[in-house]
Amino acid sequence: QFSYLCPENWSPILVLANVRSGNNMAQDLMGEFQTLLNPIQVVDLDSTTPYKALQLCTLLPSHKTRVLVCGGDGTVGWVLDAIDDMKYKGQEQSIPYVAVLPLGTGNDLSNTLGWGAGYTGDITTEEILQSVLDGEVTKLDRDCLVQACKDLDQKIELELDGERIALPKLEGIIVLNIAYWGGGCRLWEGTGDKPYPPASHSDGLLEVVGVYGSFHCAQIHVKLANPVRLGQAYTVRLILKNSVMPMQVDGEPWVQGPCSVVITHKTQALMISPSKRQPEEDVQSASAQGTVES
Template identity: 70%
Template structure:
């Protein structure tokens, strides 16, 4: 017999995220929840952890993902696998505690650009319980080598953005450096400094120049004439590059705001790494190429760096098609934002403790 309004929370944490802050948080969450509800993704997979949801009433659980955007994407992929296996009735809503470097998805959904340890664990859990359900578009990125369909394609799931050009090159250099010296990348500030270094270097090298001569772009079947660009970025969410609202630019002209649940992608171009830096500090606008339900790119006779949600690689001639995949069930914070709760931690804690001890609510 379960209480009628019982909403358990499942915490999935990447212990390596957030300056190793996740490990301490897991200890705090285990003192509040049943320890089985707190899962370290270093020792288990999201799919195994989410099987706990099948033991609960339909759609009863909420999941808190503690990590960066990559960890969130890993969990959402596992939820899609549950849908594929016909377990739709157990699909939980997902909230985010941002512990990564960029946290653009977390920022878009209202959970902030990074958790600094200034909000009590009890308050975090209560925000998850009180948060509002919302949807997030998820997209399928199909990369086919060459120009013929008989090549077996690579398939990616996209929550944030796809890009080809300088920002993908920065992500690739960062990824290779982290693989070579992982001990250097335990601090969010150091991570951003490394990104800055590679961006500055690319300003001089211009490894992605003349992209407009190497690539063709189609939006909903219409070919787009490209100016002299070094990069193209396809956006699903409002934030990009660690907190920049790319589509809006400087805000000097009224453009429809980017939305993460309207079934549309925003496509922009950049002139290079220096232009990206100018956009970050609102000294320049991106080249707005349009919005579309389907995006198709053809890379001709060249190799270029690409990335999907921070997963970079170098790709030779290919055809890329981005189409809508599904909706993810997410949670946005309650109307009082997470940052606004900091001065009222003591008050919120006492209120949370009353709810935790109330058997008709529970956590």
């Protein structure tokens, strides 16, 4: 390690880019970041796994590294899974803080954290790096999903913290731990015309809502209707009794057979949200402050 050689207030930046995101925009951004940072700090996730890339953090001062993930929600989830692996392998002191440059299609996690619904090239790479350095650390709940398949009949059962919930006639059940869903819809909030328990991405609680169909979803998107708020819970259990049923997690779909799905709190990730303050510092300081010397 060479952390003892680093200045006390130094915060290095590691850029992890998914070149398959954003119509190859990540490929162009990688080249720009490499002109500002040491090339070792800019990693192509198409050729290097997040876990391997994050091992650079173990050589740097504890809890000082800031990681910028360039990609969609799926890419961010991939990086956060690698950070969980670091925790399990005793590298807790090397866990970085994570910021997002949204290059995916939905970008709901990025939107929740304040980084916006999609990067359009309206700010420079220097400004992006400065925003990462100035950003405020926030906690993000991470949940795990467990499936135990067995033969069941043709109904769905929902339990919230062990309590059975009576379901109206629905076409979909959605479990949330962030504010945005479906490409920018604040689903739990709905129209905002009725009081409802507040939602947070760092309180350990999951929000569970139902929808009557695709038209109902469209109404919620334009704030003409509210979702069916089924409740909040630390543990959600769904018993799927149909022979096959469509499901998705973080935008990744599949067809699921009869099973019991349990979603419960797993850990928390240390994320970065844009600073509420706008410092007057020269954005060029991002290059000097965020570069590892060869």
